[in-house]
Amino acid sequence: MKKPITKRDRTRRQLLDAAAKVFASRGFEAGTIQEIAAVAGVANGTFYNYFPTKEAILEAAAIQYGVTFCERIDASYRHIQDGAERMAIGGKNYLMLAVEQPETARFVMSVALASPTWDEQVRPYIMADLMLGLKQKRFQIASKDAALDLIMGTNFAAIRSIMDGRAGRSHVNAIAASILRGLGMAPKDADEVAKRPLPPLPPVTE
CATH class of the missing domain: 1.10.357.10 (Tetracycline Repressor, domain 2)
Known part of the structure; x- marks a missing residue:
């Protein structure tokens, strides 16, 4: 049986999708955590509940x-x-x-x-x-x-x-x-x- 998708799973996916868009369009150096959070539609603080650094979300995304x-x-x-x-x-x-x-x-x-x-x-x-x-x-x-x-x-x-x-x-x-x-x-x-x-x-x- 397929594991149900939780709210945390959805938020993490939103952040990863947002990071992929930001890094692809602006590059790693120019892209910011604030921009990723904005594209994902979450508060800046929410980012750190999922990823400790920008480098961590780059690899995961x-x-x-x-x-x-x-x-x-x-x-x-x-x-x-x-x-x-x-x-x-x-x-x-x-x-x-x-x-x-x-x-x-x-x-x-x-x-x-x-x-x-x-x-x-x-x-x-x-x-x-x-x-x-x-x-x-x-x-x-x-x-x-x-x-x-x-x-x-x-x-x-x-x-x-x-x-x-x-x-x-x-x-x-x-x-x-x-x-x-x-x-x-x-x-x-x-x-x-x-x-x-x-x-x-x-x-x-x-």
Whole structure:
């Protein structure tokens, strides 16, 4: 049975959603606790009942955004059985976030690159696609840990290139194909999978 959502849960979610909006639009340094509280519709003092510092809510908000984004990606490709295509879809969605919403991507990556908690909560989604691809013999890898570093490291570097203006939309499929090649797929197969259209993401739900 699903645990009922309490008033405290709702207020915490309001603060996290507000923090994501403030940090994405103004950056961490410019965004203030007072502004987050105002966007959330709560008193300034309420903030400290949930988070001790601005740094704490930055990490929590980015992790919430990342996990929710992964859940939406997962829902978008439940009808797809190919582990290689699922792997490409996951990475391409994050790259498209950098293309279409660079400030949001910058906010998320500011935490993703440094937070062990982010890694613990997001890595299982990648691992599931990796294991499916291995089971289907779509991938050939030296080790699971090395493969995860290849996937995450390449995507992080590509997101930074896009955010910094050194790459654009064409980089998305190229990176997906490069990762699939790195996981042992033949170049022709990797390129074909990488070029498949993305399934639509479902809307964010409360």
